[in-house]
Amino acid sequence: MNNNIKYRLEFSKTDRMIFIGHLDLLKFLQRTMKRAKLPIGYSWGYNPHQLITFAIPLPLGMSSVGEIVDIQLTQRMDRDEIKNRLNENLPEGISVLQVIELEFRTASCAAAVAYADYCITLYKKYDNFDEIINKVLEKKEIYIERTVKKKTKTVDIRPLIRSICVDNTGDVTEFNCNIATGSQGNLKPEVLLEYIYSLMGESPDMVRIDILRGTLYTEEEGVLLPLCPEEEFM
Amino acid sequence: MLKEILLQVEKPARYIGNEINMVIKKPEDTDIRFAFCFPDVYEVGMSHLGLQILYYFLNRREDTYCERVFAPWHDMEQKMREMKMPLFALETGDELKKFDFVGFTLQYEMSYTNIVNMLDLAGIPIWSRDRIEEDPIIIAGGPCAYNPEPLADIIDMFYIGEGEVSYDRLLDLYKENKKNGGTKEDFFEKALGVEGIYIPKYYDVEYNEDGTIYSFRPNNKKAPSVIKKVIVKDMDKAFYPDKQLVPLIETVHDRVTLEVFRGCIRGCRFCQAGYVYRPVREKSTDRLLKLADSLIENSGHEEISLISLSTGDYRGFKELAGELIDRYAEDKVSISLPSLRIDAFSLELMEKVRAVRKSGLTFAPEAGTQRLRDVINKGITEKEILDGCKLAFDGGWTRVKLYFMTGLPTETDEDLMGIVHLSDAILDKFFEIPKEERKGRPISVTVSSACFVPKPFTPFQWTAQSTVDEFVRKQRFVKHNMTRKQVKYNYHEPELSSLEGVLARGDRRLSKVIVRAWELGAKFDSWSEFFNYDAWLQAFEDTGCSKEFYANRERSYDEILPWDHISIGISKQFFIDEMERARAGQVTPNCRKKCAHCGAASFGGGVCFE
Numbered sequence: 131m132n133n134n135i136k137y138r139l140e141f142s143k144t145d146r147m148i149f150i151g152h153l154d155l156l157k158f159l160q161r162t163m164k165r166a167k168l169p170i171g172y173s174w175g176y177n178p179h180q181l182i183t184f185a186i187p188l189p190l191g192m193s194s195v196g197e198i199v200d201i202q203l204t205q206r207m208d209r210d211e212i213k214n215r216l217n218e219n220l221p222e223g224i225s226v227l228q229v230i231e232l233e234f235r236t237a238s239c240a241a242a243v244a245y246a247d248y249c250i251t252l253y254k255k256y257d258n259f260d261e262i263i264n265k266v267l268e269k270k271e272i273y274i275e276r277t278v279k280k281k282t283k284t285v286d287i288r289p290l291i292r293s294i295c296v297d298n299t300g301d302v303t304e305f306n307c308n309i310a311t312g313s314q315g316n317l318k319p320e321v322l323l324e325y326i327y328s329l330m331g332e333s334p335d336m337v338r339i340d341i342l343r344g345t346l347y348t349e350e351e352g353v354l355l356p357l358c359p360e361e362e363f364m
Numbered sequence: 365m366l367k368e369i370l371l372q373v374e375k376p377a378r379y380i381g382n383e384i385n386m387v388i389k390k391p392e393d394t395d396i397r398f399a400f401c402f403p404d405v406y407e408v409g410m411s412h413l414g415l416q417i418l419y420y421f422l423n424r425r426e427d428t429y430c431e432r433v434f435a436p437w438h439d440m441e442q443k444m445r446e447m448k449m450p451l452f453a454l455e456t457g458d459e460l461k462k463f464d465f466v467g468f469t470l471q472y473e474m475s476y477t478n479i480v481n482m483l484d485l486a487g488i489p490i491w492s493r494d495r496i497e498e499d500p501i502i503i504a505g506g507p508c509a510y511n512p513e514p515l516a517d518i519i520d521m522f523y524i525g526e527g528e529v530s531y532d533r534l535l536d537l538y539k540e541n542k543k544n545g546g547t548k549e550d551f552f553e554k555a556l557g558v559e560g561i562y563i564p565k566y567y568d569v570e571y572n573e574d575g576t577i578y579s580f581r582p583n584n585k586k587a588p589s590v591i592k593k594v595i596v597k598d599m600d601k602a603f604y605p606d607k608q609l610v611p612l613i614e615t616v617h618d619r620v621t622l623e624v625f626r627g628c629i630r631g632c633r634f635c636q637a638g639y640v641y642r643p644v645r646e647k648s649t650d651r652l653l654k655l656a657d658s659l660i661e662n663s664g665h666e667e668i669s670l671i672s673l674s675t676g677d678y679r680g681f682k683e684l685a686g687e688l689i690d691r692y693a694e695d696k697v698s699i700s701l702p703s704l705r706i707d708a709f710s711l712e713l714m715e716k717v718r719a720v721r722k723s724g725l726t727f728a729p730e731a732g733t734q735r736l737r738d739v740i741n742k743g744i745t746e747k748e749i750l751d752g753c754k755l756a757f758d759g760g761w762t763r764v765k766l767y768f769m770t771g772l773p774t775e776t777d778e779d780l781m782g783i784v785h786l787s788d789a790i791l792d793k794f795f796e797i798p799k800e801e802r803k804g805r806p807i808s809v810t811v812s813s814a815c816f817v818p819k820p821f822t823p824f825q826w827t828a829q830s831t832v833d834e835f836v837r838k839q840r841f842v843k844h845n846m847t848r849k850q851v852k853y854n855y856h857e858p859e860l861s862s863l864e865g866v867l868a869r870g871d872r873r874l875s876k877v878i879v880r881a882w883e884l885g886a887k888f889d890s891w892s893e894f895f896n897y898d899a900w901l902q903a904f905e906d907t908g909c910s911k912e913f914y915a916n917r918e919r920s921y922d923e924i925l926p927w928d929h930i931s932i933g934i935s936k937q938f939f940i941d942e943m944e945r946a947r948a949g950q951v952t953p954n955c956r957k958k959c960a961h962c963g964a965a966s967f968g969g970g971v972c973f974e
Binding site for chain 1 (some may be wrong): 367368370371372375376380381382383384388610612613614661662663664665666695696
């Protein structure tokens, strides 16, 4: 019988911490739970592991202000207490933004995640960027070639794009997009960038592009809901 | 710019610092900046206990900021050179030239070319004599510093012994000298009065025609003629950090380390560590338990390792291990116990610490016959090994690893055959178990043989090392006779061990060989994918030094050895006596059984006074 309480944590991963890969981050969080002395639950079996579930891995090199993990604690704790204890034990670059308690039956964040916001900053200004994006959004279908396990197949990425908004007011071009993220459909921002650049007859220099992942969403009957909604919306 | 570079290299987290328990200070609020350099890649360096101790030891001083530097992997080095980015410290990202001290830890000889490479990447002149007032002081310590000579022209000053003893004095002197407007030279001269400090430029060497040393004399009145190592007398009173840097990426040893004692009672005649860290000095069980608690609490690690040269020799071992297991079972902290002798008790312990996973058992007989084991004073008998294996097999272990050396003094082909016979005997022990009780589990025996490297401050310091060709023949001989399919035979590259043999017992003429080898492309020599033997051979040729002179020559007892001006507190006569006992196949009992009067009692503590 499992009497654990489920919590959902939203955290940021920025600055130097973007160079930590997913598996290292998992180990890092496990150790942080112990340093923070949270009553973390463990799985049963020969090699018990902490009950921590990630919504979706963040690629190395990408920043985020909307990472989500679900954890199970063996006893109920004040949400602020959880947040504070973790933040006291986290280095610069990772901090817990909010904690919510979940009903035990709530689908795990990994199963629920469907869309993500990304804010993408390019390294120069493209004056006609609005037009390019309008062209993208006007299309009914966008077929691109993707190679998965050495097999090349053609996929339509248009249904995976919900919105793209351009901000061309600064020194360099920036845009926000909301794209499918998760097991039900996934569009990597790099793939979208490759496509956009191909329309401009260029290929992107990925190491000079900043990608910031924002809020992760679940979808219920066509409506997007943040995976970790702020308190007033609960 | 750094971000762009980091996105293009393997494991960028090697270069970002920001680990748990990293010390953050404002450099401008401190008087002394110390760059602790480990001349190998991050994951190796971060697993090193000495770094963890000295990092917090130096940083406990408010006036000092100790930061860390590792050898950048080749992909990073290439990017740094392209972008003209100098080598930097992880904490502040500042380049090494801004530091007062750049300190290298000398853990293995084959890291020396990395030291040269790191100095070069930092834009610091490689030769000590070329450095100017504004350059940092290059200091080095660690086990290889007991023969500092091969690096004598590169390193400004060596620290001989344990860091906790003299660093405060040295740094105080430095600060005072700086405040009074003194020069680097003024500081060096003052440092001659600090115990354990050796500054090579204050000594002159003259050579005989045959290349051996004719004389080794101070050229400065203040320079002591013998530099005696400094060691901590009371381990309970000595500084030990209550926390540890927790890396953000996986390292070689990903765990907290609890140092149980220093030194070793055993006196294996090939083992430098067994002599240079004498005498054995233990921490009390109380102190260890307290440290264990705080280390685990402050790190969140899931594993704690009890380390020393031979942890089973700790007098309070049963109590300590039992208590730790009980204490941490609930918190899912596992306990790792390296360097244990296999007996009923240790097996029972291992059963407890590794609830299910039956990892391999390791034995280090080192030599194949009892005769040769007596020569090297490895006090383990064939019966003990076989009994240990029997116990282990009955307990469900089926993987056995055996460590041997080839090229030991007095070794014959019969001793090499002994390696084969011992592995076979272990297999036979397994097959003695009735088939139905084996439950279909396959047995695997892995035999590894290293190439013996004679080291300074051991009874074998005078002996000739086998040549590369001899090593190859010996390895082939063992391999040829190792016919059972359940036995896997691995062996080390003799070329690497041969160079290690040169550097271990080298004199200061080797500095130019090291630098030349580096110029020819040698670095990360201990990594097989980088090891460039040809560069080294070329370096010997270009500098007119003979590799054989250093590696394969037997020395006489009256020859002046390059490290004779360093004292580890053990008399030369003791080593001579031990060498003679080795030749006669006589074993010397361990320190607790019977004092051998090696001289280590002069330190006034430890096992000598138990």
